[in-house]
Amino acid sequence: MTGRRPSTSSSNATMAFTMRPWLAPNFATVDMPAAPKQDGMRDLPTFHVSDLPVETLDQLAEQWRVDLYVKAGKPLPENRNG
Secondary structure (H helix, E strand, O other), X not given: OEEEEEOOOXXXXXXXXXXOOOOOOOEEEOOOOOOOXXXXXXXXXXXXXXXXXXXXXXXXXXXXXXXXXXXHOOOOOOOOOO
């Protein structure tokens, strides 16, 4: 992936750089309700991504994609397959 960053000076120079993709996670964490404080800290259960069904992986990936665009303040492209 490549990106360009416009210069903030009065000249019209740009910088080109190569973006490194984010690493895919090895595990997915289960969302669970909070436990009472007196029970102490507990790690949430996890599943290796290779154990998850394709549909679950797709849902997790799509939610991550939506969250990324929201955090970036950018509109979500309607058609990601061109």
